[in-house]
Amino acid sequence: MGIDREQCIKQVNQYIDAHREDMMQFWKELVSIESGNESQKEGVDEICSKIAEELRGCGAETQTIQMEKKGNFLLADWGKGREKKPVLFIGHMDTVFKEGAAKQNPFRVDEDGNAHGPGVLDMKAGLTIAVFIVKALNDAGYNERPVKIAFAGDEENGHRESGAAAVMLEACEGVAAAFNFETGYLDDGLVVGRKGSFRMTVEVQGVASHSGNAPEKGRNAIQEMSHKIIELQNLNDYEHGTSLNVGLITGGTVVNAVPDHCEIKIDIRFTQKERLDQLLEKIDEILAKTYVDGTKTIVHKTVPSAVMEDSEPVMALFHHIEKTAELTGYGKVKPIKVGGWSDSSLVASKGIPVVCGLGARGKGNHSPEEFAVVESVFERAKLIAASVILLDEDLV
Template sequence: MQKQAIFQYIDEHRGEMMALWQELVNRESGSADKAGVDKVQDRIKNILEAEGALVRMVEYEQAGNMLIAEIGGDRAKAPVLFSGHVDTVFKTGTVEKRPFTVRDGKAYGPGVLDMKGGVVAFLYAVKALRAAGFSERPIKMLLAGDEETGHLASNAAEVFVEEARGCAAAFNCETGFVDDAIVVGRKGVAGFTMEVRGVAAHVGNDPENGRSAIVEIAHKLLEVEKLTDWQEGTSFNVGVIEGGTVPNATPDYAKIRIDVRFVDENAIPKFTRQIEAIAAKTYVPGTTTTLTAGASFKPMTTTEGVKRLFRLVKETYAENGFGAPYEKAVGGGADSAYTVIAGVPTVCAMGVKGGRNHSPEEYAIVESLFERAKLLAACVLKLNSL
């Protein structure tokens, strides 16, 4: 059977998979390190070209490049899509301090879970499918180089939508959960930066002429936090505040960074107007405020197609003794939103399982690398029943 051949291929290449995982984790590719991200993309390009893939790079000046690859593009059936990203949240130099290591069945290192393990899993699902003679439909792959920054300096979100159109199903190999949750919905994410300019003054000799940027931003911060509407599903968080230099001077500069999470894309104009109104109001005369929009993700909507694909994943789990997955909607954004926008049934969090991503304690369960590669390939075999 084809599935048995696929599983055997993965079992026989466990050492090779671990070696690639280690190699990718030990390659610096923080979102701000364009050169590092591009080198990782080039390495994956070489791997896929060796498998017969046609590979294109969308190049960006201020963001990591995006990889687009396809195998069997002339096949009659609609393609299956694997997607993800190769950038991490970690600064250059992290690898030297915390390289890839394995302890007690868990792998550690920057990006080991989010999401270089997921990249290795789908690469070997593709390799195994080819080795077993799979030729029913094209296999397409999209890898962003700037996901962690919300594609702030690229058009990768639009590329995802355009390239995904017409696919039969999409598997986003983002961070997997240890309890086998499969993500079928995600909130959207929007970021704003609010900066206040005031007037500096010596608080002992000239206090009446100072105009405190910190006091102004404090008023605005509290107003932003009041906007949260749990019933609507829109939440506001001021997660960063900066300002001032010394305690004996009126601060002439202050800044906050705002994170907004939302369920419905139609909420965007409303909360944007709300934040703009707060920025426009002056609490401390003589201060001025600037508002800048930052990184954003559209919501991943739980469509009927998404639900059908989840059922296929659940059946595949049961058939192969992988456990009992369940549907989960989460607050974190991801590029799975854009494949759903393209009309493609999509499931997310199909990468290696683990926890503590974006932290020094980020880890992935080693055995899940092989299980998820098998799961992804087995799901592709079942797509005709979708």
């Protein structure tokens, strides 16, 4: 049986307004749990269990996918079995912060109405919004589409040490649209494009020798690498959104020895796979050159991530949210493209309409200054819930 969509939106809004304190408390609890990607698997798994319990409380079926090294992956289905295609809510439960960050920078709300704390914006506010949208839809009697949830435990390192990417790709099969509750922007820009990322490690092996007694017998690995770095950095093509950054370098042992080893780590961002392929050809040419005779270069490459392009399906979903924002009185939103990667790139690679950056508005990701605008948590929950309810209005 169909629903009165206008009435359903009204009831959802009433639920959000009546549960502001519950949302704040849930958000605070998530921020207070240490869940750094690097070494805090237990904290990520605790968040996973907490969210699963909350979702089961409103009738969702949940499944925890165990990960060996990184945080577990949470899958959930609410309203499973309904005739229409489901929508997918995406998020991640890990942060970039070191152990002790929650004690040094505890959750708090300042006099300007901004919340602070590690991961408060990226993206524990978004997790809170997604969970309470499901709870509000359940309370309002929404029954048209299932809602699937896919929350990863290791997004901050791009799932490089787990099988989470495959789980995310499987979760998006057959869905009508996906909503990613990543960091929202202060200017109400919603993300319709994200660059792909690619990482490389380059090693140069030289010959060690005493820099005073026999410098001519050495083969300086740092000197060889320096030539390569200059040429590599000149490959940046900002006009076409392709960038290369030599971000880390190590080498040598002591100041009075010719260094026999040097290593760099390279981060590459790209807007199209074709441009990445062209860039890698140029990189290979540079790395194949030898500037210091007697040195050897070794290259280690990762697998390139997917790109989120502002495709027709993505823009159709954005325009649906844009129309919903105007219809419900939220205000104007705008499409933006950003350089950072997210799981939206994986979903978009399957041709699924997805819009990212639907979490709370804020600034300062990955820093002690990170903050989220408290009021935007409730505003975004209402906006995306209405976008789900009205989905067939503009997007099939």
